[in-house]
Amino acid sequence: MALFSRTEFLTRIANTKSAMAHKGIDILMVCDPANMNYLTGYDGWSFYVPQAVLVIDDREEPIWIGRKMDANGARHTAFIKEDNIIGYPEDYIQTDVKHPMNFMGDFIKEKGWAGKSIGVETDAYYYTARSDAELKKSLGRDTLLNGNLLVNWVRIVKSDAEIAMMKQAGLIAENVMATAIDKISAGTRECDAVAAVYQAQVSGTQEFGGDYPSIVPMMPTGEKTSAPHLTWTDEPYVSGQAVNLELAGCRNRYHCPIARTAFIGGTPPEKLQNLADITVEGLNLTLDAIKPGMTGEDVERVWREHIAKKGFEKESRIGYSMGLNYPPDWGEHTASLRPGDKTELVPNMTFHMILGMWMDDFGFECSESFRVTQTGAKTFASFDRKLFVID
Amino acid sequence: MALFSRTEFLTRIANTKSAMAHKGIDILMVCDPANMNYLTGYDGWSFYVPQAVLVIDDREEPIWIGRKMDANGARHTAFIKEDNIIGYPEDYIQTDVKHPMNFMGDFIKEKGWAGKSIGVETDAYYYTARSDAELKKSLGRDTLLNGNLLVNWVRIVKSDAEIAMMKQAGLIAENVMATAIDKISAGTRECDAVAAVYQAQVSGTQEFGGDYPSIVPMMPTGEKTSAPHLTWTDEPYVSGQAVNLELAGCRNRYHCPIARTAFIGGTPPEKLQNLADITVEGLNLTLDAIKPGMTGEDVERVWREHIAKKGFEKESRIGYSMGLNYPPDWGEHTASLRPGDKTELVPNMTFHMILGMWMDDFGFECSESFRVTQTGAKTFASFDRKLFVID
Secondary structure (H helix, E strand, O other), X not given: OOOOOHHHHHHHHHHHHHHHHHHOOOEEEEOOHHHHHHHHXXXXXOOOOOOEEEEEOOOOOOEEEEEHHHHHHHHHHOOOOHHHEEEEOHHHOOOOXXXXXXXXXXXXXXXXXXXXXXXXXXXXXXXXXXXXXXXXXXXXXXXXXXXXXXXXXXXXXXXXXXXXXXXXHHHHHHHHHHHHHXXXXXXXXXXXXXXXXXXXXXXXXXXXXXXXXXXXXXXXXXXXXXXXXXOOOOOEOOOOOXXXXXXXXXXXXXXXXXXXXXXXXXXOOHHHHHHHHHHHHHHHHHHHHXXXXXXXXXXXXXXXXXXHHOOOOOOOOOEEEEOEOOXXXXXXXXXXXXXXXXXXXXXXXXXXXXXXXXXXXXXXXXXEEEEEOOOOEEEXXXXXXXXXXXX | OOOOOHHHHHHHHHHHHHHHHHHXXXXXXEOOHHHHHXXXXXXXXXXXXXXXXXXXXXXXXXXXXXXXXXXXXXXXXXXXXXXXXXXEOHHHOOOOOOOHHHHHHHHHHHOOOOOOOEEEOOOOOOOEHHHHHHHHHHHOOOOOEEOOOHHHHHOXXXXXXXXXXXXXXXXXXXXXXXXXXXXXXXXXXXXXXXXXXXHHHHHOOXXXXXXXXXXXXXXXXXXXXXXXXXXXXXXXXOOOOEEEEEEEEEEOOEEEEEEEEEEEOOXXXXXXXXXXXXXXXXXXXXXXXXXXOOEHHHHHHHHHHHHHHOOOOOOOOOEEEEOEOOOOOOEEEEEEOOOOOOOEOOOOEEEEEEEEEEOOOOEEEEEEEEEEXXXXXXXXXXXXXXXXXXX
């Protein structure tokens, strides 16, 4: 059963059609798993084969097309009628001679929709170069319209039901971060600490379970903190080093990322403590400054002016829109909190603001996931903002 | 530090160049994260942004090109020289106006390689339609050569060092399956059982830690067993139902998948026990029949003839090549154990043979990951092959 009401799905679809009309798209082929979920409720680990949701200008419900063995998954999780669930046969899977996109192109032609303008998500992770070529071949077209990020921009403002999911993700995130800080100690292997974090992420709370976050736990220490996307090793954590914790809680594919820094063993170096104090002060005052009507770059400016006064600068963006997602990323690839971003904040937009400050040989990071409210910003998790010290 | 010797990497690259020459490819742009790892050792959760390894016909080492912040990760994990690690700036990330593939195309031109023939992995998960279009635009070409699965076919035969990793993955897989069977009971929430499995996957053994498998644990029960890629819920497992366990151990990105079925509470129905007995018998005799020189379809035939005698048939393939991989799949998309597959088995090929038998209202599955040896097949994990009963 879908996790949201039919009314909510129809609203999402109406908003999508409206954006499609603006771009002259009659049929949008949605291959981003998060967008497929957003428009139908479909949720399964099946995105390793081509699959799509078709949004069609003159039809109420979208059409799910996927591998035949996954059609039952669509029946279990999507709100759409049986007629709108289409499975392609097994002989389209992983061969040179045919491709699932041939099936989809043929389906569109058989439905008599070959005259409609068709848009695709050109830069969605699982919409490959070959997918694009095979679809064009079957449709007999050289070009398709660009519907990239169209649904992502529709879903940037969350419904109250989505916000409720993200609040649950926030409660899980609190447990997850507490588990990490509790489990890490000098001598503990990185893999064992990460294992405890995974356990907390998936077990969730006593009231509700957790889902797999779209990014694995990142808990680097020592010199590896300068290589932000390396995963864990078997090495033990070492006293006298800091560890960066980039984690998340996830509930029904909705995320609450959270980052903190902990120092293992004794008193942290003064320069690290200073950086932590400045960063947390900046996080607090930037969150406090947020109001609907500000733009992404307005928010970033608050932070930048704060750290400039302290003699620091930060090159990369300080946050991005996030919510519903699948691996390999929980970011939505739409609005960012960075110079040049003119997105106007409205209530129920949701962001991850992450302040990572990297010096030559040390660093500190602290983040909050929040929603924009009528009057300001409200975080999904409640967790001390400070440099944690692990004895 | 890379996990394999320089000599081993150079052998892999030589084999890749040989396959490239066969297809007339001078430069192969490799975007599949597993192939990038295979050719350089690079390992990081950075495949959510475009990145590539270039293999060039007349150069010894490949060139890694990725996001600037991930260059340190390449320095930590890849065997290549500093000169061959190229980072692109942050302003290529997630914008409409430029794309990392523009950087890569420009790089190729600046190096004076614009006259070389260039191949790309057209159907690799993270090589999107836009990646392909932007690369062509920057190179000023309408077409590129198809290097899809080229490296996958090179890596189908594992080295002894790779086999050693997969044996470790097998030991982790044994712990993982034992944990699942131990943790599941009537009344236990699915999320809590899955959480324990994750913990076992990542913690590994006392001697070495585990890595994240490329597919999440699948532990469906009841009617959800007919929807194979649905993930877990908060619901408790129920007495009188079977649960399918599709799990894996992973070590340094090398996998050992393993599947079993357990029945919760009391004596299993006779028809399920019968199906289990027939399936396990078929698994045993098919594994016993394997010899180098057989083809993928020869292996499948052994199984098919066995179950035909018992009055059953199975539509889908019974196995596939696997090893090194990243989400969303641990399969290599090369050889399968299915009718029509003419791949000849040679020592150190590695497969996951998975026998899933699905009736209208019940099912049973059992699998083994194995390597082909000089004389037969040897499994990576050692775990009872039977229908497990959980009291």
